[in-house]
Amino acid sequence: MNYKSAEEAILYPEYGRHVQNLVKYALTIEDMEKRQSIVDGIIVLMGQILPNTRSLEEQRDRFWNHIFHIADYKLNVTPPEGVEIIRVEDHPKPSPLAYPTGSARYRHYGMNVQELVKKALAMEDEEKKIEFVKIIGNYMKTAYRTWNSEHFVSDEMIINDLAKLSNGEFIIDEDMRFVSVVPQASGAKKVAKKGGRYGSTRTKSNNRSNNNNNRNNNRNKRKRY
Known part of the structure; x- marks a missing residue:
């Protein structure tokens, strides 16, 4: 019995082992x-196997380079005109991304808020800075309500947190108001629609019963005369 673990490692799992075996057979x-x-x-x-993953030219170049890599560049075939075979070791490696080392002072707001506060502090135009601080406050209020929807968040709380995040450099008017945008649950909309539907049905049935009562009253009046 042949075990997969004992076989040669697949260089490109997206194609599967059969493609790799076919390339080995071509050798x-x-x-x-x-x-x-x-x-x-x-x-x-x-x-x-991988349709429309990229543009036709990029896809063609990629496939040919992968085939030559699988064959360890020992395959004696002629690629189409314009296809450049580049060895894997010759490809420039991207520089590693820097991992954030700082810690968020207020985790429910996230690290982005601290970066936005730094950007606002660097602004020289006071009017733009005030508007930008207001945008940051709106985001903070929305983030707080998303993090804890049951807890009431006041504008005063947002102003105090902004002052702490800026180390007291933000001078914010106490009358400044912030807006949070928290989408309603889809279930609430369904209930509203359902209630509206039943409400309209009840209204129609009530109208019908009223019309029937009016007809009966008219008949009784006619009998009296």
């Missing part, structure tokens, strides 16, 4: 035309 073909035909067929198969 054993001595006839140049047959080998070229087999490799061209593998390219078509790779396009069927």
Whole structure:
């Protein structure tokens, strides 16, 4: 019994082991035309496995480079004109992303708020700074209500937190008001629609009963005369 763990590692799992085995098989073909035909067929198969992943030119270059990499660049075939085969080790490696080392002073607001506060402190135009601080306060109020929807968050609380985040450098008017945008639950909308539907049905039934009563009253009046 052959175990997968004992087989050769798959260089490109997105294509599966069969594509890798086909490339290895192409290496054993001595006839140049047959080998070229087999490799061209593998390219078509790779396009069927990963359709429309990129533009046609990028997709073609990618497939051919992957085939040569699987074959350890020992495959003697001719790629289409314009396709440049670049060895994997020659590809420039992207520089690693810097991991944030600081800690959020108010986790329910997130690290982005601290960065926005720093940006606001660097502004020289006072009018723009005030408007930007108001935008930050709106976001903080929304974030707080999203984090804890049951707890009431006042504008005074947001002003105090802004003052702490700016180390007292923000001078904010006590009358400044902030707006939070918290979407309503979808269930509430359904209940409202359901209630409206039943309400309209009840109204129609009430109108019908009233009309029937009016007709009966008219009939009784006619009998009296």
